[in-house]
Amino acid sequence: MSTPVATRPFAVAGVARAARVRRYGLWLAAAVVLLLLPQSVRTGTAIAVMNQMGIAVIFALSFNMLLGQGGMLSFGHAVYFGLGGFIAAHVLNMAGRGAIYLPVPLLPLVGGLGGLAFAALFGSFSTRRAGTVFSMISLGVAELMAASSLIFDKFFGGEEGITTNRSKAPLLLGLEFTRDRQVYYLIAFWLFVATLAMYAFSRTPVGRMANAVRDNPERAEFVGYSQHRVRFVSFCAAGFFAGIAGGLFAVNYEILTAENMGLNASGAVLLMAYIGGIGAFVGPILGAVVFTFLQSMLSDYTGMWLLYLGILFLATVLFVPMGLAGLLMLHAPVWRARRVGRLLGPYVLTGALGFVAAVGIIGLLEMVHFVAAGRTGTRRLFWLVVAPRTLMPWLGFAALVVAGAVGVRWTGPRAVAAFAEASRPGRP
Amino acid sequence: MTPAIELSDVRKSFGATPIIRGVSLAIEAGTRQALIGPNGAGKSTLFNLITGKYPVTSGRIRVKGAAVTDLAPYEINRRGLARSFQVTNIFTRMSVFENIRCAVLWSAGYRYSFWHRISAARAVNERAETVLEQLNLTARRDVPAGVLSYAEQRALEIGITIAGGADVILLDEPTAGMSRSETEHVVGLIRQITAGKTLLMVEHDMSVVFDLADRIAVLVYGEVIAHDTPERIRANAAVQEAYLGVPQGGVA
Amino acid sequence: MFQLIFFSILNGLVYGMLLFMLSSGLTLIFGMMGVLNFAHASFYMLGAYVAFTVGLHLGFWPALVIAPVVVGLLGALVERQGLRRVHRFGHIAELIFTFGVAILVEEIVQLVWGRPAKSYQVPAALDFPLFRVMSSSFPAYKAFMLVVAVAIFAFIFVILTRTRAGLIIQASLTHPQMVAMLGHNVPRVFMIVFGIGSALAALAGVIAGPVLGTFPGMAQVLGSIVFVVVVIGGLGSLSGAFVASLLIGIVQTFAVAMDVSVGGALAAMGVHVNTAGALHDLWRVTIAQVAPILPYVLLVLTLILRPTGLFGTRET
């Protein structure tokens, strides 16, 4: 921003070309990585988790069309994911019976249209209002749908949900979707397309106006836009992409249950988007990947993974409200100025001390869990075997917490100062 | 010729309290006019009624001959009437350029489009750049509007108002809180951007009012007590009374 | 039939008054701070658990006092250390923060007290049927719940209308900025109100724990219904919350007692629908089955048709 204005006309063509190369380059790189990823993994679990991530990323991005870009905090976004999924599952079943012709690769589109239809229905009244009232309506709609799922047994299949079978649908170009690896490519394709489309949406007139309405709905009305209508369009678009994610879910898991539409699913997507950062387009991508990673890996190691996730979430809200992506974004000037090297020392030191404290906290929590569960004996924690019913491990982990915390208090400000120094504009 | 703005017996009460007590006023097209009056006279309320922010209690409002009485702000705006706010009212998290661009979009015919790339909307972008230059904000183009200085925000406020090319412009205290030199700059800006258009402004700085306005309306306790050229307003007894509180006895 | 109606009214009252205990605190907090506190029901749960633990050592009656105090202090701490920090990021950030607190409290409760439901029992002194009407009895403990709830209502009423602190709080409900201008330490008032609200929720937990069960999901079970009460009653309106609590309590209790299905009701009115169609589930369903969703229908309708609620004067 300190660039003198006068240089702009001369530099602009070159900068624009470079920017374009880098931007399309990134999309291209993403496509290549998506294509090659399955080749690099050995286990089916990794494929399964990546499929889950792909669906979560689309869902989280669609959620952020509401929260990050439109300023609408929805507690019921999973409704559109779920309904899109249910409709896709029913259509897949019909295709399996031969009642209609629809190959599997097009199914997410069906889910998307389903999500869109219901978003248009519920959005027509809920987007009349913004802020807390909107949030409350979304909560009410979510609870309503959750309850309706018990009533409309035929459509929602009760507690058991609707199961379907992707290998019974007609083939398109001979593409089969029996193994997870095959489904991976389908998800990767839709992930790429949907992400591109959502990115493009944020760069359209109505996408921009969504930002404007988020910032200042009143003013938007005085430049010719109905805030209700702008929110409605964003809401429908978000419902559409959530429905695509739901359709992919139907293909991947071949089951949909009412809980896909429930409050917990809606809460999870909020966590993903927020931890990743709602201020940047890429935030929810990061959030969804991190969340799914933690969810699938952490839950194998500890029954309290939700506790850790909750702590991570609260810490984000309190200390890094811009999210992980926002945190990275803060470093963009440093990156540009090629001064990342200067931060390495203080960051590694603070990070290491923070890690020590975290190990201590996790150790203490796990031991509390152990004792509270009424267990006796020993258990493995990190690299140690500890006996939580003796004093020593408590002292040890407490010492780690204290040492780490004291250390961070000491090095933290230095790291912040180093950051401030490095991000100050000017010649290196 | 149809007036740009025409109020007939407009009334507005909040609860039982009448704020606007029957205002009839016609603003001729192509003129610059000012609305003045003591604090609490209802000037901002009148603006809010004309622009559709509040519904009227009774009475009728026309803009360029068309009835707008019960229309929403955006519908009135689309008829070519734009306003600024007394308290700065901008899109704080968006860049200065985006602020202006959003204000251009509707008038450029993009409506709720999600099939156009905004960066390819040449006419919109050129118009936004032009407005930025007029406002002298080109250097601050990519800065989030929320971090601009107060004077810059006031300039942006006016920029958002005029960017859509409305030909009836309402400015609510455009120079409030500005230094002498900043005020002069803004007056020049207003003069430039309202050339050939209709302007109605609320303003407390009388030098600005008498400098810019072709005609002045005086609002006191929700009623227009005078609407005339600056010279005649200066001499108007009722206006003197309203401002000074003492009848200028003996002159008549 | 009389017996069913009589006991339905009593049960509806008890349930409604319990909702009121929760919603009164939430309403106070919302009214003053504009924060819809997602974690409110979590403090209710904490109240039950703390009371359970205290009760093991000291008995029910000390727990009745100690648990709300402990939880109230905790609530004040959450406000002071957490909510106040995110306040500057706006209401959405606050909402998200309280959402996070709700998740965390539920996990902490499971960490500390374990996952199984706790056997938190009605105190022996109140464990007898108060009276019998025909074959049903009404437990003394439920009468005690009613008494406590009425006492709280009276207490809040007196505080709000007869004390200076109450006047400040009431003024803050309607004109928060003005109150700050008058020189009152609004952040401190916020903290105190948040603490008191949490304590009220905890008190509700203490007395509801033995009846509704003390288990880690108990906050989630009541969480959204309390929102419904507060919204329907009118955000920030105590009397609205009171009326809405009783309304929801009685409506839900009565709906359970009614076995009429929609199709049946229509048939009784002479309208016959094709029960074999795609919507056949809709006609088959009885009012008893939809009872749990009625509050949410009311919530959405209220928000659409009258966002200020029954008694509220302002929107969010």
Add this chain to the structure above:
Amino acid sequence: MFRPTSALVFAVVVALLAGLASSATPADPIRIAYIDPLSGPFAATGENGLNQFKYATEALNKGGGVLGRQLEIVPLDNKVSPQESLIQLKKVIGDGIPFVFQGNSSGVAHAISDAVQKHNERDAGNRVLYLNYSAVDPALTNEKCHFWHFRFDAHADMKMAALTDVIAANKSVKKMYIIGQDYSFGKAVAEGAVSMLGKKRPDIQIVGNELHPIGKVKDFSPYVQKIVASGADAVITGNWGADMIALAKAANDGGLKVPFYTYYAASDGVTAAIGAAGIDRIRLVHESHPGNPNPPKALSDYLTGYRKLHPQNDVNQPRIHTGLNMLAQAIKRAGTTDVDKVAAALEGAEFTNLSGDQLVMRREDHQLQMPVYISVHTNKNIKHDLDASGFGLALEQKIEREKATQPTTCKMQRPS
């Protein structure tokens, strides 16, 4: 603004994926997945089940394991959600774990069973076996049966047959009220009760047949009032978990003193919550001897040993011991962990369980044939109490295997 951040995020994402790709290790022990709730409202049940699995596994491992290999239980949390279960199932398949135990909720069981069948048909080289230790919807071994599903618990109709026998013998029961959770299991209970009572005691009037949303009802008092008002003199319920606790409490408070015939009104906090109010009133149908009075020695030792490890919990599902041991023996007989061969070895397998009963895995539908027990909630002569509450279950009646059996409509298809 877009570029550096996106590139950084991109790098982080790729790094995470790389970490993911390099995780997972090959294993020497025979791994057995356990998919049940380990967090959320039903975690208590799932965690207690897991502990029982570990307890049973330890005994097997102390005896040298199977085929010289140790058994390892791999716990996976599903929050009683069919959807989460399938997510976990994908990991199980991906990690090459051949055996899956699951029990809580028939809704979950249907999802897993269906997914296992589809997967096994598509991927013959990497099959999994679903061992159902507790989900009792009869459909799983009837119209929905398949080769890779085995059930080690008596299904709802077998249990209902026993319950209705007891009810039929109780001449004071004239008006029955049925209340249950609104899902497949609750419906199966209600249907079974209506049809069987209709045959055995046509004079009993069903005065109420109610389904309530599962896990959503806060206060059962209104339901209890309805039961009272209906004049019922007995109640049948399949409620479990929090719904059972709340129903029992409301019944206590509302003065509803009629006998309850239940499936799950014991242990995991329920027994403690019912307390004195349920004495001689709550009856429960179970697949095992309740431990009181005069328990078989093997069972008694097993219960005592578990209580030592877990002072607050009970072995409420001895079928876990049954299922695990039957699997171990089948692996031994098959001499391999190949799923199809182990499944074949399980068909028709016999086993003597802790209660000393002779069980047989029926080939036709993979439903374990076993006697069922009716017991009553009491605090008299309790050697093995539940929830460490002093209350427990005492045996009232045993229905022998031959009588407890039910016909099946299953047409088993075996892989060729």
